[in-house]
Amino acid sequence: MTDVGETRKATDMTRKRSDQDRPLYMISVAAELAGVHPQTLRIYERKQLVAPQRSAGNTRLYSQADVDRLRFIQYLTQTEGVNLAGVERIIELQRQLDATRAQLEVAVDRMQRAEASARTARENSRRQEIRGALVRIECGPVVRREGR
Numbered sequence: 001m002t003d004v005g006e007t008r009k010a011t012d013m014t015r016k017r018s019d020q021d022r023p024l025y026m027i028s029v030a031a032e033l034a035g036v037h038p039q040t041l042r043i044y045e046r047k048q049l050v051a052p053q054r055s056a057g058n059t060r061l062y063s064q065a066d067v068d069r070l071r072f073i074q075y076l077t078q079t080e081g082v083n084l085a086g087v088e089r090i091i092e093l094q095r096q097l098d099a100t101r102a103q104l105e106v107a108v109d110r111m112q113r114a115e116a117s118a119r120t121a122r123e124n125s126r127r128q129e130i131r132g133a134l135v136r137i138e139c140g141p142v143v144r145r146e147g148r
């Protein structure tokens with residue numbers, strides 16, 4: 001992918017991320033979307049499982065990413081039977097995994113660029129070898145040899 005393409009992809013991902021992180025929902029709406037009681041959201045906030053932003057009037061405002069996280073927490077606690085300590089650990093491990101994946105993507109990108117650079121260098125070196133191996137022959141008039 002070209003640098004322009006990579007920049008565009010990164011910009012799209014940043015825009016998508018910022019849309020997901022934009023504070024949209026008051027606590028009652030977020031609780032309804034997540035299928036929990038507003039008091040449960042306060043508990044999750046105290047346990048630092050979710051961190052809603054605050055308005056100028058100090059009202060909790062939840063983003064779509066927050067609501068998605070709340071739904072994930074509900075899934076873990078209600079369907080999988082995980083307690084909140086387990087949820088905290090799962091979320092931390094997921095954060096570490098995401099960070100490791102991002103580092104891996106950077107490393108793979110660097111490796112691919114290095115391989116492309118090495119390939120180009122090998123091709124250029126081979127071209128230089130071929131140019132050095134060629135002998136220039138001056139063209140002149142064609143003459144017939146006698147005696148043969």
